[in-house]
Amino acid sequence: MRFNCQVEVFNRLCASTAQTQSKRQKSTLTVGGYGSSQFGGKLWILHQTPQNGSGVRYKVNSNVLEVFAKFVQEGKVTVRFKVPDVDLRILGDPRQLSRFVELIRGFCSGKPWDEIKKIKITNLETVAKKCDAPPQKKLVISTSKDLRSCKGSYPSTLEHLQINGLELAHVDPKIFRLQHLKILNLEGNKIQKVPKSIDLISGLCELNLSGNKLGLSVREEDWEWLRCESLRASLRVLDLSHNEVLAIPNCILHLRSLTTLHLNDNKLSKLPNNIGFARNLKNLYVHRNTIKWLPASLLTSHLENCDISENNFLEPEEIAEGKDGSTGICLKDMAARAVLVHRLKYGDSSLPRELIRYLERACFCLCGKATFPSEPSFFKYVNSVNVASCVIYDNVHMVSVGFRKCLVKCRSRNV
Secondary structure (H helix, E strand, O other): OEEEEEEEEEEHHHHHOOOOOOOOEEEEEEEEEOOOOOHHHOOEEEEEOOOOOOOEEEEOOOOEEEEEOOOHHHOEEEEEEOOOOEEEEEEOOHHHHHHHHHHHHHHHOOOOHHHHOOOOOEEHHHOOOOOOOOOOOEEEEOOHHHHHHOOOOOOOOOOEEEEOOOOOOOOOHHHHHOOOOOEEEOOOOOOOOOOHHHHHOOOOOEEEOOOOOHHHOOOHHHHHHHHOHHHHHHOOEEEOOOOOOOOOOHHHHHOOOOOEEEOOOOOOOOOOOOHHHOOOOOEEEOOOOOOOOEEHHHHHOOEEEEEOOOOOOOOHHHOOOOOOOOOOOOHHHHHHHHHHHOOOOOOOOOOOHHHHHHHHOOEEOOOOOEEOOOOOOEEEEEEHHHOEEEEEOOOOOEEEEEEOOOOOOOOOOOO
């Protein structure tokens, strides 16, 4: 039996004399013996580290005082030996540690050899004199030399990939093969468009695209990657700062797991009307843009943190409250509003994509109901504390909010 883990060798004699103990190290533990198929009835634990490839042997026969496995399901096990006076404090995979404990306890309790051999026991004579390297989970590439050293591929075990400041014009398609990737950081490049192939990464939780050129993608079709099903289910943090983006597409609402959205230092003049209805959005950062008003949907959201500083919100004298600028409502607008108010389900199979986009552009009343056309007909001065629990704003704590009165409850009276 051979597995990778982290091991701290705790010397009990040093503990009594207050001497410094060794720290936990990446290690490989091997349970086995030497010689014949029965290993002479003797079992050993071989502890190898990158610094000591030959390893240190610990005898198991009549030499294990105790195996502490109360927290084995949390990946923690301690083996106490008579000689030498040390404890092996092991941190690793709970399943592998459970088999390890079963093997050691079974051997120490005198179980028949054939029964113990159900768990594979290694011949230590054939064990490599080198500690197995743990799987690589994080890779940081910040120079062209680092990128060339990858030889056109990335370790398949990566969970965190960071490629910064290399002026890449597109996302490397080989990244989409990384099925364990959780965090993708492509900050400081020149990426103009994200391909739909990003949907192949099924568990991506954090995507950092700050400092790129996504603002050059002015067509709504260029943002279709936000509709990818895997991103909609898994993405929690999205950073689109420093991209010179002029407008954020309404389909960002479909990122149902999104909790944090960074839109700082862009050229946004407004936010999507429906952004306040993103289910799990808790943190919204939009400082240093040119936003003139906030959508009314933010007043019904559950934001915890929001930064709206350094924007161009309308001044009180520019806002005419209470003057109904609404025009007649066409049948298309009435039907679209009914779909949203009654929460009717729709998708690509039931509606053309153009109508779906039209529904996503809905404006909202202060009462929270959707209405059309999509442009607001009113602007109201609102205290910024109504936007989020914690708000960062400029000297004036009042902000302008754009809304349109709904058809049923609010059109006949002032809101």
